[in-house]
Amino acid sequence: MTLVALARAQAFAAGRAQPIATVRHLHLHDHPFVLIPLAMAGEANAPLAAMFGDSPAKPRLLVVAQPRNRDERFAFADALSAELVPYLMSFADQTEAVAVDRGRDVRHRYVDAPQVWVPNPGGIDFLRLFGRSTRFRRVDGDYPVPPTVPLLGQWLTFLAGAAEVPGSSLLLNAVQALGLHWATGQSGAEDNHLGSLLAWIEAGAQAAREAENGPVAGPATDPEFDNRVLAPLIADGDPALATVLHELLLPTWQQMWRILDRLRTLPPGDRVAARWDSDRDSYSSFVEHLAEGGPPQPRRDGAVAAAARLQRLENAAARYAVQRAFDDPLVMAEYRLAGVAFGGVVTLAAPDRVDDTGKRPVLRPRIMVATAETIRVEAGATLTSPARPAQKAKVVSITATPAGHDVLLELSGGMGRKLVAEPGTVPAVGEKLLLTTLSEGYRPGAALPDPAETPWTHGGPPALSSDG
16 A cells, blocks of 8 residues: 555654554554464474463463373363363343344343453464364363363364454454554564564654564574474473473563553544444354254364355445545545545535436535545445445535536435435535545345255265266
8 A cells, every 4th residue: 555655664764653544443452362373383383381361460381291192282272271261151131222224123232341461473374273173172082181271172172263354352362453543664574573563653763673573472483493492392291391482472461561561552443332242143143053052163164154155244344444444544545645536625415405307306415525635436436434434425526626526416315305405414514524436235145056056066966977
């Protein structure tokens, strides 16, 4: 993006991170749970340690003395479940009624939901893989595990799945959260180092260079640390391992809480609360699924389920991009630069204009907007104003002027059901208006076939042989 690239150049020149947002684009819980996982290098998703908790003054640490030992891995999962699952379930108490079907029915959801923070995208990947490796474990038969282990796996899989949804705030990583609001003068790859990224924001480039040599934020450890310190401790079964890992993870723990405090200094965007409502819906549905004894999530989605999920994620990504632009002038500026959004002043208004050319008269006010900005819309295009998202503005004509353009618009929706507009619903002469082709309106998904109606290559019935 052009303006983000400019902010990076300015950050490099100034030696200090630059803001790229005026509001916070994520929900920040009053009672979050911070989890810093650490994995053993060279082993597929072998947990080595985890520092976690919901109070900055009380970090708790779990350590796996021998990560290659299967029993110790599941003992780690059992202990982590005993700490994390009660937090996750602590919000499953008080419910509220939500109107559905235009008020003809109600459903219930929990009034709050949990929020888990990890340092970086690698932490989310670790939780996803660890969930997959634990949610199918049997609690009886050969090699049983405690009942808490598959339960933890289902919760981790749920959280990791939520993290894939753009705009969700159930499972967040600090690197992405900071990068959403500040631009540094280093590369995107360097931004993945949590300590360096935070140093750019807090103190500047010099502090960031020093932080690069500091402890990593997991889930992978530093190779030199592995060879010089970690390997001998594990090989000898040295009880000092817990102390060493505590000292390794404590700086990241402290950084995580400073990051949360810094994010709290930004006011939340207007549409953040609505996205958190969706998170609460998702949480409520999953808790109900567990209460009913529902099975663990499948290893992989079927063809139809995968297509439906991809469609939901694409729609969520498009809606999230629009909502961020509507909430934040700095984000919208990128669209104004591209010409798909422009600001202007209302110079003429006919708020009571009625169109009676159809079968029945309808209210269709018209306004004239004068703009000096570049615009790349044509007559017939439909525009929306973030100030009145329920109202549509159809471009009737665009006339060039010495100062820019005069755009004649015909309004529909968001003005009440009568032939006289509700007060304030039609922009008045002199009002500054922002208009854009962006829309956060509902977009219906494409119709997908029943799984039984798909070809055998996609999980449907097998093909018939030539002899019937």
